[in-house]
Amino acid sequence: MEGRGISQAVIRRLPRYYRYLGELLEDGVERISSNDLSKRMKVTASQIRQDLNNFGGFGQQGYGYNVKYLHSEIGKILGLDREHNMIIIGAGNLGQALANYTAFERSGFMLKGLFDVNPTLAGVTVRGIEIRMMDELKSFIRNNDIEIAILTIPKTKAVAVANMLVENGIRAIWNFAHTDLNLPDNVVVENVHLSESLMRLSYNVLRYEEKHQKKK
């Protein structure tokens, strides 16, 4: 994506466009102006126009955006027009919670396997998907065309396991362990930090309270 000169800030906003356009589609809306989309999404119409111009615009003067077309084009840009095979490494609380979430599959993210080192989990199934031990990992990645690994293991183990995944052909890691992985440039890592999101929430609650008290 960077290769196409699109900033990461725009890329970060695309899933939100995709979600709103999906909702419009479900509501049977065929076209929408940047102004109406702006009101719904609470971002400026010029931001929407600027963002979507990165991809050739999709809009027509006086017509607005064709919702179905725009939704499908953004889906293609995000790689949602194809399936991605995934595995989860670490079938504890978080790993099993993610495995139980079915909505990923609707966007083409197919969970093929769960892996752990705890022998008491061997053979346990989550939504019909078996938890396997790590000695099966190498052949499983190869035989199941696995593209994405989800890391939900303790942070002390994450770097070594990530390196091993990369050695075995994994090129994309969704990293929930609270540590930076520093992998080669040809490996894509997306870090997820729920606690950072919670800290931003806390910051905004504090700012709101401060503002409110000043007004009293």
Ligand SMILES: NC(=O)c1ccc[n+]([C@@H]2O[C@H](COP(=O)([O-])OP(=O)(O)OC[C@H]3O[C@@H](n4cnc5c(N)ncnc54)[C@H](O)[C@@H]3O)[C@@H](O)[C@H]2O)c1
């Ligand atoms: N990023 C976030 O927002 C977020 C939120 C919650 C938890 N976490 C992190 O996710 C991780 C998992 O949390 P949890 O609550 O599920 O913990 P958990 O202890 O329930 O699960 C961790 C699992 O990893 C397995 N494991 C340990 N070492 C392993 C290895 N080398 N290979 C394969 N499996 C291994 C354990 O046996 C266990 O089943 C922790 O690092 C936690 O800090 C991150």
